[in-house]
Amino acid sequence: MPDSIEIEISDPPAEVASPPAKVASPPAEVASPKPRRAARAKRVAEPTPESVSAPKPRVGKPHTDAPAEDGDGHPTPSHVDTFAEDVDVRITGAGVPNLTPAAAYWDVHPSDSMHEVELEVRNNTSQQPSQATVMGNVAAGLIDLIGENMRRMTEEQVGKAREMLSGTDLNDYLDPGFWRGIGMVLQYQVQEQVDFIKRRLRGEYEVDPYGMDVEMIEVVRPFLAFMYRTWWRVESHGLEHVPAEGRALLVSNHSGVLPWDGAMIATAVSADHPVRPDRIVRSLHLHWFSTLPFVAPALAATGQVPGLPENAVRLLGNDELVCVFPEGLKGVGKLYKDRYKLARFGRGGFVQAALRARAPIVPVAVVGAEEIYPMFYNAESFAKLLGFPYFPLTPFFPWLGMLGTIPLPTRWSITFCPPISTEEYGPRAADDPLTVLALAERVRDTIQETIDLRLAERTSLF
Amino acid sequence: MSTVLINGIGGALGAQVARQISTHDEVTVLGLARCEPPAPVGRAEWLVAHLNGVQLTELLRAEHVDTLIHLDFAGADAPAGGREAAVQQNVIGTMEILGACAAAGVSHVVVRSHIGIYGANPKNPTILNESRPAARSGLSGLLRDLAEVEHFLAEFVLKHPELSVTILRFAPIVGGWSPLIEYFAQPSPRTIMGFDPSIQVLHIDDAVDAIVRAALSPCAGAFNFAADDAVCISQAIRLSGQQPASTFESMIGLSASVGDRTKLRPWPFDLSFLRHSCIVDTRRAKDVLGWSPLHRAVDSIRTARQNGRVSDDPAISEAAMRAFLSRKG
Numbered sequence: 001m002p003d004s005i006e007i008e009i010s011d012p013p014a015e016v017a018s019p020p021a022k023v024a025s026p027p028a029e030v031a032s033p034k035p036r037r038a039a040r041a042k043r044v045a046e047p048t049p050e051s052v053s054a055p056k057p058r059v060g061k062p063h064t065d066a067p068a069e070d071g072d073g074h075p076t077p078s079h080v081d082t083f084a085e086d087v088d089v090r091i092t093g094a095g096v097p098n099l100t101p102a103a104a105y106w107d108v109h110p111s112d113s114m115h116e117v118e119l120e121v122r123n124n125t126s127q128q129p130s131q132a133t134v135m136g137n138v139a140a141g142l143i144d145l146i147g148e149n150m151r152r153m154t155e156e157q158v159g160k161a162r163e164m165l166s167g168t169d170l171n172d173y174l175d176p177g178f179w180r181g182i183g184m185v186l187q188y189q190v191q192e193q194v195d196f197i198k199r200r201l202r203g204e205y206e207v208d209p210y211g212m213d214v215e216m217i218e219v220v221r222p223f224l225a226f227m228y229r230t231w232w233r234v235e236s237h238g239l240e241h242v243p244a245e246g247r248a249l250l251v252s253n254h255s256g257v258l259p260w261d262g263a264m265i266a267t268a269v270s271a272d273h274p275v276r277p278d279r280i281v282r283s284l285h286l287h288w289f290s291t292l293p294f295v296a297p298a299l300a301a302t303g304q305v306p307g308l309p310e311n312a313v314r315l316l317g318n319d320e321l322v323c324v325f326p327e328g329l330k331g332v333g334k335l336y337k338d339r340y341k342l343a344r345f346g347r348g349g350f351v352q353a354a355l356r357a358r359a360p361i362v363p364v365a366v367v368g369a370e371e372i373y374p375m376f377y378n379a380e381s382f383a384k385l386l387g388f389p390y391f392p393l394t395p396f397f398p399w400l401g402m403l404g405t406i407p408l409p410t411r412w413s414i415t416f417c418p419p420i421s422t423e424e425y426g427p428r429a430a431d432d433p434l435t436v437l438a439l440a441e442r443v444r445d446t447i448q449e450t451i452d453l454r455l456a457e458r459t460s461l462f
Numbered sequence: 463m464s465t466v467l468i469n470g471i472g473g474a475l476g477a478q479v480a481r482q483i484s485t486h487d488e489v490t491v492l493g494l495a496r497c498e499p500p501a502p503v504g505r506a507e508w509l510v511a512h513l514n515g516v517q518l519t520e521l522l523r524a525e526h527v528d529t530l531i532h533l534d535f536a537g538a539d540a541p542a543g544g545r546e547a548a549v550q551q552n553v554i555g556t557m558e559i560l561g562a563c564a565a566a567g568v569s570h571v572v573v574r575s576h577i578g579i580y581g582a583n584p585k586n587p588t589i590l591n592e593s594r595p596a597a598r599s600g601l602s603g604l605l606r607d608l609a610e611v612e613h614f615l616a617e618f619v620l621k622h623p624e625l626s627v628t629i630l631r632f633a634p635i636v637g638g639w640s641p642l643i644e645y646f647a648q649p650s651p652r653t654i655m656g657f658d659p660s661i662q663v664l665h666i667d668d669a670v671d672a673i674v675r676a677a678l679s680p681c682a683g684a685f686n687f688a689a690d691d692a693v694c695i696s697q698a699i700r701l702s703g704q705q706p707a708s709t710f711e712s713m714i715g716l717s718a719s720v721g722d723r724t725k726l727r728p729w730p731f732d733l734s735f736l737r738h739s740c741i742v743d744t745r746r747a748k749d750v751l752g753w754s755p756l757h758r759a760v761d762s763i764r765t766a767r768q769n770g771r772v773s774d775d776p777a778i779s780e781a782a783m784r785a786f787l788s789r790k791g
Contacts, residue, residue, distance in 0.1 A: 207660055208692070209741045210588050210589075213694075287585055291584050296656070296659075308585070
């Protein structure tokens with residue numbers, strides 16, 4: 001690769017020795033006065049050899065090839081000043097086309113080129129004042145989401161998406177036109193994906209008895225990855241405590257009005273697990289959700305299962321990774337003032353299930369989800385009228401209608417604690433209330449301690 | 463040497479069971495039917511009659527019947543007539559048969575049932591095993607009758623320990639007429655908007671195999687039978703060559719009540735089956751009876767669509783001919 005690239009360093013020559021390597025592998029926030037130029041050079045320099053000839057294989061880990069990010073999915077500002085001022089990198093060897101914004105993004109595989117734009121936007125972002133940085137990160141994340149979606153689209157569809165984007169300068173996220181263009185393409189992609197599902201629905205897909213549809217999971221994964229990396233910038237710790245195979249029961253605190261925390265735990269495992277990234281987490285949800293139109297089939301398709309003890313034992317018996325929220329409704333429907341105070345852990349049903357299936361319990365502490373919908377009042381009588389378990393009033397909901405259901409972009413951390421073995425108790429312990437309640441209390445304490453720890457570390461909500 | 467009497471040999475299922483059991487030389491096969499069998503019944507001797515309890519007892523005694531297979535439920539193998547007649551046949555008829563069996567010293571009774579008797583309830587475990595009792599509410603039509611029969615049997619078994627009763631709970635049967643096939647055959651089968659539960663089906667051959675195994679082996683209690691894979695309702699409808707019409711729930715209720723209420727409704731019997739799944743665990747049948755399904759749900763629904771119609775596609779015809787020619791190799 002280096003022999004096809006000629007690098008011209010205008011000034012200062014002292015930096016010549018190191019930059020090429022760094023530029024080609026960019027965890028780079030190049031603090032250059034001409035950021036766009038530098039970034040564009042990188043765009044060509046980095047992906048050309050692999051992505052033109054052989055598109056990157058898609059493993060279930062969308063961001064392994066996203067070098068502009070550190071492990072946590074956001075740019076590391078500490079790198080900003082490590083590079084030379086004004087390094088002018090120009091590539092001549094690879095026959096680089098004359099790059100004009102928009103049109104030029106499509107010369108390699110479209111999804112890869114979207115990826116390049118994402119890098120570029122991220123790079124530009126660090127130059128901007130902080131408010132624009134946030135916007136830039138979101139813009140980059142959305143571009144990445146579009147790129148991810150494109151990997152599944154046909155050439156014809158990509159062409160159409162490209163047409164839609166043709167008038168848009170993808171670098172200029174401060175321009176309303178950018179957001180309009182992105183919005184249109186995303187909407188188009190969602191429609192196309194629905195069509196894609198419908199085509200598969202002609203019968204050529206498989207569901208398991210719980211209704212889980214692996215294809216459907218593949219479709220929502222890029223969106224969840226966007227929420228994980230960009231929206232909530234989730235930091236996950238201790239994923240090595242989640243077994244790569246075999247049964248385990250993840251037990252987590254529950255918060256945030258809508259069960260986003262379950263989705264993010266699943267995304268953490270499927271995206272960041274060190275050994276087996278593709279592992280699917282089967283979350284148990286309140287069986288009430290199965291009575292809601294549209295919600296019920298969506299939950300089932302994504303592998304979530306009504307939270308009944310029999311289901312938990314059966315899934316664990318099949319060596320699945322099961323996630324439960326023992327707080328249940330008391331957790332999700334928590335008021336803002338009660339945040340991070342764990343509610344009662346039911347009657348220890350989850351411990352019984354783990355004991356019966358001899359599955360280890362992995363306590364999970366989610367921090368950040370409490371604030372996504374700050375619920376200051378639970379309109380209980382109204383909820384009863386609608387048959388809902390709770391009816392949240394937040395600063396945005398229901399006043400803003402559907403807009404109020406957009407969760408706040410808080411910063412999250414998910415901590416997987418060391419597993420608690422249930423082997424030594426034997427399955428008969430499941431019928432001993434003392435053991436069950438003691439174990440439940442132990443799990444609860446572990447989660448509460450971990451939450452307190454993470455809260456103490458946290459510097460900002462966002 | 464044992465004697466098996468098949469009540470309901472006049473249905474497609476009964477006829478096939480008779481033919482299968484006929485291959486076991488040591489078994490004498492008798493049949494009782496309300497109409498002539500639609501298909502060859504092997505060595506079986508049968509009569510067409512509607513016997514009451516006393517007459518049936520006499521028949522069972524005279525022929526020294528050891529095992530009675532009760533498959534004759536209105537609305538299960540053929541469209542049912544009136545609701546009242548159906549209850550008479552399904553519930554009262556079964557009570558009479560069980561009474562006659564006990565009186566005549568029959569040792570083993572095999573009764574067919576339906577997995578729908580568990581009900582489609584979000585509070586049910588997603589995968590049900592036989593220990594789950596039949597639902598007490600939320601069922602209608604054939605399922606209500608069958609649930610009533612199951613409740614009766616549960617009590618009957620306690621009072622008559624000398625009689626072993628085997629209950630076979632079948633998933634909707636594919637192959638021949640069944641309420642589910644009737645549902646698929648509607649111009650555009652209705653589904654409830656926003657719901658798409660998964661369902662199980664059972665190929666008729668696998669059902670026949672299950673009945674024969676249950677009749678010829680000493681067993682008692684309930685067994686679930688279904689193909690190993692599940693399909694979503696919308697997927698099943700598409701596999702059967704139709705497009706599902708998802709409708710507001712209230713509209714379906716309305717159209718159903720406008721129809722002739724005295725007639726038995728076809729599958730889904732009750733709207734709850736369009737909302738929630740009812741999936742069973744077949745492990746007990748596999749472990750105890752050694753039964754295992756040969757047909758996948760996806761394939762059997764797809765074949766059901768082609769019944770009576772031959773595809774024009776030369777490639778399919780070619781494949782069918784090759785498969786036929788290589789049947790011995």
